[in-house]
Amino acid sequence: MTTKPGRRRGERGASLIEFAMIAPLLFILLFGVIEFARLVGSYTSVWTAAREGARYATTSGEDTVNPSILRYKSCDGILAAAQAKIVMTEVTAANIEISWVAEDGTVLADCDSSTAPIDPATDHNLILPTGTQIQVRVTDAFNGVVPIVGGMLDGIDLSSTQKRSIYLGVLGD
Numbered sequence: 047m048t049t050k051p052g053r054r055r056g057e058r059g060a061s062l063i064e065f066a067m068i069a070p071l072l073f074i075l076l077f078g079v080i081e082f083a084r085l086v087g088s089y090t091s092v093w094t095a096a097r098e099g100a101r102y103a104t105t106s107g108e109d110t111v112n113p114s115i116l117r118y119k120s121c122d123g124i125l126a127a128a129q130a131k132i133v134m135t136e137v138t139a140a141n142i143e144i145s146w147v148a149e150d151g152t153v154l155a156d157c158d159s160s161t162a163p164i165d166p167a168t169d170h171n172l173i174l175p176t177g178t179q180i181q182v183r184v185t186d187a188f189n190g191v192v193p194i195v196g197g198m199l200d201g202i203d204l205s206s207t208q209k210r211s212i213y214l215g216v217l218g219d
Contacts, residue, residue, distance in 0.1 A: 077192040081199055085188050087134040092184045093206040095137060099128030099144065099182035100208040118180060118212050121157035128182060135186045135204070143183040146174055147209070154178060176213055183207040 102117060102124055109120035117123055124144050129137070145156035154174060185205045190196015 074195060078195045081190050081192055081195045084134065084191070085199055085202065088186065088188055089204050089206075091132050091134045092137065092186055092204045093208075095128040095131045095142070096182045096184040096206040096208040098131045099124045099142065099184070100180050100210040102127035103144075103180040103182070104210040104212060118174075124180070124182065125157070128184060135188075137184055137186050141185050143181075143185075145181045146212075147179045147181050148175065149177050149179075174212060178212050179209045180212055181207060181209045 103120075105117055107117055109115050109117050109123040111122040111126055112120055121144055125139055125142055128142050129139070143156070143158075146154045148154050183205065185203065188199055188202040188204055190199045
């Protein structure tokens with residue numbers, strides 16, 4: 047039996063064995079990078095949804111969902127603006143909280159009328175004090191898809207709260 051020049055007889059299968067030992071680590075590293083990228087993308091989606099909901103509420107004009115009210119009063123319009131920016135995760139309306147907060151931190155109104163004294167969806171004559179902030183909070187939990195690596199990241203809470211001030215003279219009210 048002849049061997050290739052420069053190789054001894056005992057080294058013929060060494061490359062295959064080395065690859066077999068290193069391959070699992072390389073695949074774990076590769077899938078870890080993929081899962082981490084998915085985690086960052088999901089957080090970015092949650093952050094962008096909260097930002098867009100707050101931005102929608104502070105732009106002037108009538109609501110695109112219900113033109114009879116202004117944008118800053120429209121729970122449906124703010125919710126639709128936030129949901130339109132959700133890409134890498136499955137955030138539902140239940141994961142989006144919209145509220146109007148006074149400068150001292152008191153909640154003046156929110157889209158869940160059971161927790162605030164005023165419901166802007168039904169009180170179309172609502173006038174909020176200038177400087178009131180719209181607060182949009184979006185939450186979700188990350189779910190990994192790769193069993194080994196994703197299991198370590200499963201259940202990470204993704205949350206973003208965005209606030210913007212409402213100045214009524216600017217919004218046309």
